Amino acid sequence: MTRVQTFVIVGAALAGAKAAETLREEGFDGRVVLIGAEPDRPYERPPLSKEYLRGEAGREKVYVHDEGFYAEHEIELRTATAVERLEPGSHEVVLAGGERLAYDRLLLSTGAEPRRLTIPGAELEGVHVLRTVADSDRLRARLDRGGHLVVVGAGWIGSEVAASARQRGMEVTVLDPLSVPLERVLGREVGGIYRDIHLDHGVRMLLGTGVEAFEGATAVERVRISGGRAIDCDLVVVGIGVTPRTELAANAGIAVENGILVDDRLRTSAAAVFAAGDVANAEHRLFGRLRIEHWSNALHQGPAAARGMLGRGTAYDRVPYFFSDQYDVGMEYSGYAVGWDEVVFRGDPASREFIAFWLREGRVLAGMNVNVWDVTDSIQALVRERAPVDRARLTDPGTPLEQLAERRTS
Ligand SMILES: Cc1cc2nc3c(=O)[nH]c(=O)nc-3n(C[C@H](O)[C@H](O)[C@H](O)COP(=O)(O)OP(=O)(O)OC[C@H]3O[C@@H](n4cnc5c(N)ncnc54)[C@H](O)[C@@H]3O)c2cc1C
CATH class of the missing domain: 3.50.50.60 (FAD/NAD(P)-binding domain)
Incomplete structure (x- = not known):
């Protein structure tokens, strides 16, 4: 008889909940235990400064899954439960109150807290x-x-x-x-x-x-x-930024530096322990080390870590992406720019419908579309390809962006 495996996820928010979902989607039939310190089932934070804060959306709009989802998928969701300690040597987590839980694989998705x-x-x-x-x-x-x-x-x-x-x-x-x-x-x-x-x-x-x-x-x-x-x-x-919640990992001797250090497959320095979301400082093919504090990263890294826990991991190399809504101005930003040479615009910034590109040595590091939609894939292709870009065509609204991206990928 084979022993039932137990996969434990510490941190029951977006990254953790999506990881649990993915374990089941991928056919894992062992125990999945999803542990969260907050009293609520996993929810998404972006509405908390936007429509939820303004009273335009109710509580039901913020949750990652319907209430019945966890029971239906035999995910043992333990809310209002803090994990106090990790013991990677014996593959155990210790809950507040002293209960011990053994794991075969562990995911840390403990997020970040406000400074x-x-x-x-x-x-x-x-x-x-x-x-x-x-x-x-x-x-x-x-x-x-x-x-x-x-x-x-x-x-x-x-x-x-x-x-x-x-x-x-x-x-x-x-x-x-x-x-x-x-x-x-x-x-x-x-x-x-x-x-x-x-x-x-x-x-x-x-x-x-x-x-x-x-x-x-x-x-x-x-x-x-x-x-x-x-x-x-x-x-x-x-609102002065957040700090990754690394105490559990650090106290357990797991390598930590501006987040929990993981490789491009989201593996920490401890065997069988993964990290994802705001807390993970991950190796990235395009950008070196990155710790991304954004929704899309938690949404995709959770599932990527789950696949890694199942031994089906591949390098995580999505182009970083985030969005923000302020008044009637919506934006999406793709890429990662530090130390650029210039910012160029496609469209007039004064009209508040434009795309900004951050360039270094003629290559697109990042692009941000403001009140212009359905261009994210093309911007991400430009960022991913890293080939020199024709500045005149990039800034000309008459040249379809996908042509620039296609030309360079072909
Ligand atoms: C108000 C607000 C608005 C935002 N708006 C946007 C936006 O517009 N666009 C965008 O891209 N991003 C936005 N973000 C960022 C986005 O919400 C985060 O990147 C995302 O929540 C990260 O998810 P996570 O699962 O990694 O971590 P978190 O959401 O931080 O969740 C971690 C969870 O782990 C739990 N936990 C921690 N330690 C323990 C422990 N020891 N035991 C048990 N549980 C533990 C915590 O209680 C928490 O519930 C916003 C964030 C906030 C706060």
Whole structure:
């Protein structure tokens, strides 16, 4: 009689849930145990700063699977259960409370958690971060009351929260020490477009501005900014990035550096242990090492890791992709650009319907389509091929993008 194998997944969000689904799709008939610290079954986070936060979508819209899915597929979903320790030597995980669970293969999809400020007043009521559906519920209740919201950090989450709060009629101020929103990812030129979009919607943008303290009797009433000036407010959202949750792995002696280090098949330094999603810092054929904190990466790496757990893994080399919606401006970004020579545009950025390309040595590192749709495959082909591109044709809206990509792949 063959022993039933047990595959354990720690982290029951998008990467973990998709991995569990894939194990069953691929015909694995052993035990699948999906363990998550949150009380909810796996859900997706993008709506939490967008339609869910604005009250335009209900709870049912955020879940990865229907309620009955896990039981139907004999996936043992254990919510509100934290894994406290890993013991890779004996192939066991230890749950809070002491229960031990042996695994044949283990997937770590523990995600990331919001960075917090350590300045005075950071613990005051009314100072929020946004990661979980519970965070979004709390924030949504506050948005309903109106008033003045100060957003600290003009990254993706801060920008989306600012947009949603404006759409709900709040007064909104955004603070960031950099000179434009999203500067680290998009650079000054494209970040400037996002600054203008927020200004057009009546957001006060205090850029090049740091935050020194939050003040108030019990709840936040003021934000003290660099230079000593204070801004009255009713509510603060801090969106200053996330930190990968690597403690379990690190404490177990698994190699960690800006995330859990995995190879291109998502294998960690410990035998039979894989990692995927926001927590994984993966080797990538095109870009070297990458830790991607985006929905699409969790969606695809979870299944890729599951196939690896079954011994059917192949190198994960998808072109990184993410999207954002702010007001009536939707965008998709494909690729990964650091250290580009120039940004060129196809279409007029002022029209807010354009594609931006980040180029280095005449090659496309990344492309971002804004209110232009169905071009992702062509942009990704350009990024993947890495051949020198004809700049005039790239920026000419009359030349179909797929022709550029086809010409180069043929
Ligand atoms: C508000 C918001 C909006 C976003 N919008 C976009 C967007 O528009 N576009 C985009 O591309 N991306 C977006 N993202 C990013 C995207 O949601 C993440 O990349 C994705 O959630 C990563 O999924 P994950 O499964 O890797 O990890 P996570 O979603 O972080 O989930 C990890 C899970 O593991 C659990 N866990 C951790 N440690 C333990 C433990 N020891 N024991 C048990 N469970 C544990 C956690 O509780 C958590 O539920 C957004 C994120 C947020 C927060």
